[in-house]
Amino acid sequence: MRTLLLAATAAFALALPASAQEEPKEARAPSEIVAAAPAADWVAIPAEDLLVMTLAPDADGSPRQVVIQLMPAPFSQGWVHNIRLFARAGWYDGISVNRVQDNYVTQWGDPNYDNPEATGTPKPLPEGLKVMGEAEYIDVIRAAGPDEDTITLWHPKPDLLDSYADSATFDKGWPLGIEIGEGTRVLRRWPTHCYGMVGVGRNYSPDTGSGAELYTVIGHAPRHLDRNIALVGRVIEGMQHLSSLPRGSGALGFYTAEESAKRTPILSVRVASDLAPSEQPSFEYLSTESGAFATYAEAIANRRDPFFIAPAGGADICNIRVPVRRVAE
Amino acid sequence: MRTLLLAATAAFALALPASAQEEPKEARAPSEIVAAAPAADWVAIPAEDLLVMTLAPDADGSPRQVVIQLMPAPFSQGWVHNIRLFARAGWYDGISVNRVQDNYVTQWGDPNYDNPEATGTPKPLPEGLKVMGEAEYIDVIRAAGPDEDTITLWHPKPDLLDSYADSATFDKGWPLGIEIGEGTRVLRRWPTHCYGMVGVGRNYSPDTGSGAELYTVIGHAPRHLDRNIALVGRVIEGMQHLSSLPRGSGALGFYTAEESAKRTPILSVRVASDLAPSEQPSFEYLSTESGAFATYAEAIANRRDPFFIAPAGGADICNIRVPVRRVAE
Numbered sequence: 001m002r003t004l005l006l007a008a009t010a011a012f013a014l015a016l017p018a019s020a021q022e023e024p025k026e027a028r029a030p031s032e033i034v035a036a037a038p039a040a041d042w043v044a045i046p047a048e049d050l051l052v053m054t055l056a057p058d059a060d061g062s063p064r065q066v067v068i069q070l071m072p073a074p075f076s077q078g079w080v081h082n083i084r085l086f087a088r089a090g091w092y093d094g095i096s097v098n099r100v101q102d103n104y105v106t107q108w109g110d111p112n113y114d115n116p117e118a119t120g121t122p123k124p125l126p127e128g129l130k131v132m133g134e135a136e137y138i139d140v141i142r143a144a145g146p147d148e149d150t151i152t153l154w155h156p157k158p159d160l161l162d163s164y165a166d167s168a169t170f171d172k173g174w175p176l177g178i179e180i181g182e183g184t185r186v187l188r189r190w191p192t193h194c195y196g197m198v199g200v201g202r203n204y205s206p207d208t209g210s211g212a213e214l215y216t217v218i219g220h221a222p223r224h225l226d227r228n229i230a231l232v233g234r235v236i237e238g239m240q241h242l243s244s245l246p247r248g249s250g251a252l253g254f255y256t257a258e259e260s261a262k263r264t265p266i267l268s269v270r271v272a273s274d275l276a277p278s279e280q281p282s283f284e285y286l287s288t289e290s291g292a293f294a295t296y297a298e299a300i301a302n303r304r305d306p307f308f309i310a311p312a313g314g315a316d317i318c319n320i321r322v323p324v325r326r327v328a329e
Numbered sequence: 330m331r332t333l334l335l336a337a338t339a340a341f342a343l344a345l346p347a348s349a350q351e352e353p354k355e356a357r358a359p360s361e362i363v364a365a366a367p368a369a370d371w372v373a374i375p376a377e378d379l380l381v382m383t384l385a386p387d388a389d390g391s392p393r394q395v396v397i398q399l400m401p402a403p404f405s406q407g408w409v410h411n412i413r414l415f416a417r418a419g420w421y422d423g424i425s426v427n428r429v430q431d432n433y434v435t436q437w438g439d440p441n442y443d444n445p446e447a448t449g450t451p452k453p454l455p456e457g458l459k460v461m462g463e464a465e466y467i468d469v470i471r472a473a474g475p476d477e478d479t480i481t482l483w484h485p486k487p488d489l490l491d492s493y494a495d496s497a498t499f500d501k502g503w504p505l506g507i508e509i510g511e512g513t514r515v516l517r518r519w520p521t522h523c524y525g526m527v528g529v530g531r532n533y534s535p536d537t538g539s540g541a542e543l544y545t546v547i548g549h550a551p552r553h554l555d556r557n558i559a560l561v562g563r564v565i566e567g568m569q570h571l572s573s574l575p576r577g578s579g580a581l582g583f584y585t586a587e588e589s590a591k592r593t594p595i596l597s598v599r600v601a602s603d604l605a606p607s608e609q610p611s612f613e614y615l616s617t618e619s620g621a622f623a624t625y626a627e628a629i630a631n632r633r634d635p636f637f638i639a640p641a642g643g644a645d646i647c648n649i650r651v652p653v654r655r656v657a658e
Contacts (some may be wrong), residue, residue: 059388102569103524162492163643195432195549205638219572220524220549220647224632227639240431240576243548247569303553309534310556314492316645318549 029305030296034323037292042284042325043173045069050272050281051087051233055097055241056265064264066238067272067281068198069324072172075191076230078130079200082211083232084271089126091212092269097245101253103219106242107201108266109212114203117250117257125212132208132230164223168192168317170288175317177226191231194221194318198233218243221318236283236324282327296323358634359625363652366621371613371654372502374398379601379610380416380562384426384570385594393593395567396601396610397527398653401501404520405559407459408529411540412561413600418455420541421598426574430582432548435571436530437595438541443532446579446586454541461537461559493552497521497646499617504646506555520560523550523647527562547572550647565612565653611656625652 026033049072055064070080086092098115099107109115113122162168165177171189179188191197198216202209209230216235235242246262248255255262272280286293299305301315355362378401384393399409415421427444428436438444442451491497494506500518508517520526527545531538538559545564564571575591577584584591601609615622628634630644 100573102572163645164641204635219547222648224629224637224641224644224648226641228637243431244429244573244575246573300553306533308553308557312493312553312555315553316492319551319553 026295026299026302027304028299029303030299032305033292033296033299034286037286037290037296037323041287041290041292043287044327045236045283045285045324047273047275047280047282048084048271049233050283051083051269052272052275052281053092053238053269054267056267058241064238064241066241067236067283068233069236069283069285070233071174071191071231075174076200076232078132079209079211079230079232082129083214085126085128086211087269087271088274090268091123091126092266095123095266096263097242097266098248098263099215099252099254100218100245100247102247104217104222104253105215106218106245107213107215108264109201109214111260111263114201114213115254116252117254117260119257125210129210131210133206162317164192164226165190170293170317170320170322173285173288173322175320175322177223177317190227192221192317193217193223193225193229193231194234194321195219196235196239197231198235199225200230200232202229216242221316223318237281237326284325284327286323288322293322296320355624355628355631356633357628358632359628361634362621362625362628363615366615366619366625366652370616370619370621372616373656374565374612374614374653376602376604376609376611377413377600378562379612380412380598381601381604381610382421382567382598383596385596387570393567393570395570396565396612397562398565398612398614399562400503400520400560404503405529405561407461408538408540408559408561411458412543414455414457415540416598416600417603419597420452420455421595424452424595425592426571426595427577427592428544428581428583429547429574429576431576433546433551433582434544435547435574436542436544437593438530438543440589440592443530443542444583445581446583446589448586454539458539460539462535491646493521493555494519499622499646499649499651502614502617502651504649504651506552506646519556521550521646522546522552522554522558522560523563523650524548525564525568526560527564528554529559529561531558545571550645552647566610566655613654613656615652617651622651625649 028036049070051068051070053066053068055066057063070083095108095110097106097108098111098117099105110123112118112120162177166180167178169176169178169189175192175194176189177192178186178190181187193199195217198214200209200211201213201215211232214232216239245264247253248259248262250256250259286296297315297320300320302311302313304311357365378399380397380399382395382397384395386392399412424437424439426435426437427440427446428434439452441447441449491506495509496507498505498507498518504521504523505518506521507515507519510516522528524546527543529538529540530542530544540561543561545568574593576582577588577591579585579588615625626644626649629649631640631642633640
C-alpha cells in the first residue's frame, strides 16, 4: 500500500505547497533556526553511546580526534555490543585507516584482515563477540515498525518521497528508510547510508562482519548499501579527519603496498563513559520530534534565505542532517 | 500534470518490478556492464570541451592534474564562454583553492575576490566577458525542453522519482532534473548538483557570477542549489586532488588568514584544444541513449552482484554516474 496519510503534527505544513500556506514564510536559514531552538528541544547523548577515536597527529603535528555516536536500539545492537567490547579490550588501538575510496568510504581496521594488500597475520579477536548470522542480520537491520499506526512524513511533496524505500522519516535523531503496509503502518525501518554514517565492513554473505572493521561514508549517500550492511552510528565531530585523507590507488581505494605510509594510525578508541569525567565529551542532538526540527526540515526543503532564487520544494533524507552540538564543559 | 508515460525504449524494463520481468536477471556488477559495452556506445568528448587544470604538486612532490568537461548547449553557455575566455587569457594561472567545506564544495578563484579572508586587491577581469543578468540566468539555467513529447524515465519505481524535481533523466551524457507539463511534455530541464559537478560561484542575486570563481561538489549532492547557481561542467579525472584537500576552518570552509599556506596554488588552466596534439587528453562517455547505459542504470537500481542481499529497487540520479573513460593515446 502506498496511500499515505500525514500525522497531525508540526510536520503537517510540509505537505502543503508553499503557495497554499497562510502562515508567514520562514525566511531564516536552516542554521539560524537551529541556533534559535529552545534548550528543551535538545536531547543529551549518553556517554555510553559515544566513541572517542584518536588518530595520529597530522603532518603539521595537529591532533586529530573523531567522535562517533553509536546507534540506539532497535538497530544493529549485536554489532554495537561488539564495538564497545573491541574498544574496552583496547583491540582498536594500533589499527589503521586502510582504505579511502573517493565518493564512497573511508575504512579502518586491522591492516592484515580483509585487505587485498595485507602482508602479515591478522590480529586475534577478543573473547565475547556476538556472531550475527544472515537471518539475524536481515532481521536486525530491518527492525520492525513502532506500535503507532501513523508516520510523520518529512517530504514536502507527498508523492515524491525516497528512491530507496517506500518513504523516509526520522526517529529519535536518526534518518530511517521505511516499508509501509496497510494505511500508514510502518512494517520495517532501517537506518540510511547518509554522509558520515558509520557501518560494519564485511565479506560476502553469509559473513555479516564483527565490528572489527568500520567505515564511514565520505561522498554521495550510497543508499544501495541500506539493508545490506549494518549501520552502527555516525561521526558527530572530526569528520574532516576521515574525509580529507589521501585516496588509495589500489582496488576499491585500498592503499597499495607502496602507499603503506599513507595509512593513518589509530592510536586509541575509547567509550566516552570509561574516560575520567573531566575528559568526557558531551553532545546533544536536536530532537527530531521537536517543532524546531520540523521548521528546520521545512526550511531546508524550501530555502527562502537571501541566497536562493528558486526553492526546491523538496529535499532528500540525507540533506536534512540532524543537528548535533558539543556542550561546553 | 504528474501522469507519466514511459517512452518505448530500452529503459522501459526499468519501470517493471524485478519480479514481473521474464528476462534473466542481470547479475553483473555495474562496472562489468560498462567494461563490456560495445565501442559504438562510447561518445568522444570534443577537446574544446575539456579543461586541463594543473595544481601545484602535493607535499610529496607528486603532480596533480584535474580534467573538467564543460557542459554543452543548451546549458549555461554564457558562463562556459567566459570560462574558455578566462583560460585563454591565462587569467586562472596563479589563483588558488580558497575554500574547502566538508560535505559541500571545494572552491577556487582569486583569493582576493569574494573571500571573507581577502587582504589584497582583486585581480582585474579580462575583456570580453559576457555578463548574465538574473532574467537570463533563470532562463539559461532552466532550459526549455526538447521537441519530443516523451521522456525516458530512469527510475525503476515510477512513483518514486526525485525529491528536487518532477523527475530526473539523462540527456547526451548529463544528469538533468525536469519539470513536466501535460502528458509527458518536458517544460524545463536543468543539470543537477551531483558529486564532482562544477558550478559558478556568485554573490547574492542579482549577481550571477562570471566564471572567475568555480567550485565542485565534494559531498552529498546539494541539489537545493539546482536552478540557483549555474552548473558548467564536471570533473572527469583527478577529482581526488580536490576532494581530499584540508578543510578550511573559517566561515563556509574558507581558509583563515592563519591557514593561508593551505591554499593550493593553481598553476594553469588550459582548454585542451589549445594544447599541442601530443599533449591533448582524449575522453569518451558512455552514451546515455545506449542500451548499455540502460542496462547499467537498471543494475545500479537492482544490485544482484554477489555482495548484495537486498537490492534497493531504485536509485537516485546522482548515484547513476555517467561512465567516462580516458582514451589511450
